[in-house]
Amino acid sequence: MNALRDDLEKITATPRPADAPGVSASLAVRRGRRIRHRRQALAAGATVLVVAAGAGVPTLVGSDGRQAPAVQAARGGYGTVLVKEATFGWLPGGYTTVRTGQGDDGYTLAAGTPKQKAGGLLLQLTRGAEPGIPNLPGGRPGHRTATEPVHGRPAYWVIKPGADGSDQVPADFRWQPADGRWAELVVGDKDVATEATVRRIVDNIRFGGGDAAAAFPLRLGGVPSGMRIARASVTPTSEMDLVLVPAHGTADADGFSVSLAPAQRDVGAPQAGQKVGDGSKDAKPKESGPNTRVARYPALYRQYQGSSTGSRGESVIVYGWHGMDLRIEALGRAFRALEASGGVRGMVGRTAYLGADQRKWTMTPLDG
Secondary structure: OOOOOOOOOOOOOOOOOOOOOOOOHHHHHHHHHHHHHHHHHHHHOOOOOOOOOOOOOOEEEOOOOOEEEOOOOEOOEOOOOOEOOEEOOOOOOOOEEEEEEEEOOEEEEEEEOOOOOOOOEEEEEEEOOOOOOOOOOOOOOOOOEEOOOEOOEOEEEEEOOOOOOOOOOOEEEEEEEEOOEEEEEEEOOHHHOOHHHHHHHHHOOEEOOOOOEOOEOEEEOOOOOOEEEEEEEEOOOOOEEEEEEEOOOOHHHHOEEEEEEEOOOOOOOOOOOOOOOOOEOOOOOOOOOOOEEEOOEEEEEEEEEOOOOOOEEEEEEEEEEOOEEEEEEEEHHHHHHHHOOOHHHHHHHOEEEOOOOHHHOEOOOOOO
16 A cells, blocks of 8 residues: 555644745655555554654644644643544445544544454545655556546545556545645545545545544543653544653653553463563663563563663553553653652553543543
């Protein structure tokens, strides 16, 4: 899939300011490469995640071509962390939204059936210059195929159903819902990759005004303050991912992250005599089985120091925590900010699971 469209993400329906200057062409080229990578991931059936591109400060590309924070922390708290900038209005039978996410490249929405690990559809919304056209599978140059406008706005096929490249990426459709905004729908399911079906999905996508926020199954207390949200994603089955970085720092040097994933099976009990932290000065140690207990659950706790960044850090994976695996990691400034309150293990005690019922979830998970 030429990379699952690299990360179809974000598009707010607000118009571009009239005085906003143009955007660098190099930004569009980089976005095109990311789209190619996401296509490939969708084609391979990989789990769809919103991933910050690189280790830099999480940002969105503004209409002026400059980098702006993806989400800014509000005074006294972080507030909502993920705004629903678009939703599917119609989906093929059996399909539902399986992941909502936002990262430095924008907003991403995935849909699929219960049997599809990554989902069969990925919508990515971006702002600024049009992303470059990704290569077709095999490295051949990609191209546009003209089609009817979407609600009067320019549109075309990047990969048309049944055309060149569709044997690996069944369909890829791009359009411009507003000035300075681009939307792309990558289809990884051949059963729904028909022109009529794709057009119906696209025609019924609703772009929000930024007033609806996604809810999360966790509430955390004592999160390091003064940071920005680099990545946020959540699924209806309680899987989630949050990454924070300082205003002038990077995720691999000073970041804080928390995630929930399906529980691993047969992790076993902590092994007697196993070290809790090895104080390694190399990159993060490889993960193994549990070496301690946290909140009565078997857990894997690590301390380390990165050889490239020099940042001290620690991480903990709590296995089977409320039926999920909870992972918390802190590096550099985030690590130092948490030391006095018990580090990442202390953070586990300040983390509340809100259950599987989405009606009980919170839109402000970092303000517990």
